[in-house]
Amino acid sequence: KAGVTQTPRYLIKTRGQQVTLSCSPISGHRSVSWYQQTPGQGLQFLFEYFSETQRNKGNFPGRFSGRQFSNSRSEMNVSTLELGDSALYLCASSDQQETQYFGPGTRLLVL
């Protein structure tokens, strides 16, 4: 099976702009989780989607949002970008055993 894919891989934005990141899970996986990875804070959970519904949410401001489509592909959106949003954004898809498999990530740089 093909692994988790994410697009784009790299992104440069300026403060105040918004950005949309995309994640395609492993075929057959219905759960997609998003994480933010930074050198200072490590890996932090953003949210999880299952069958097009947000099931869980981490402790991030409302500027961070997401959605999932009927084919399980997911997008996350960050509005009004801040310098501190510069990070590697990882998505992970899960099988029924809860095992999470990560994508390669999208590296976002906010200038």
Next chain:
Amino acid sequence: GENVEQHPSTLSVQEGDSAVIKCTYSDSASNYFPWYKQELGKRPQLIIDIRSNVGEKKDQRIAVTLNKTAKHFSLHITETQPEDSAVYFCAARSGGGADGLTFGKGTHLIIQP
């Protein structure tokens, strides 16, 4: 919510020796504990996981132990090799899955030739 502490932050061992990384968690409802390896510039890759109904699990040179009473779990790598050099993350997930995976801050494992 869950809190995961991981130690040490950096571990340097001689090639061929064993390495042990330890994590503690706070939520007694957590029942799933994966370990991920992340090489520089690459995605985290699952190397082993354990569920709360099991005390130990092995996969070749890698083993994980879980002590539910003390709320800690450890990763053991034996006969370390240069390709084991990476950052290792432990994580925990509560039974209800309420907060996703909570990760430790990571351990940078360095294998000295």
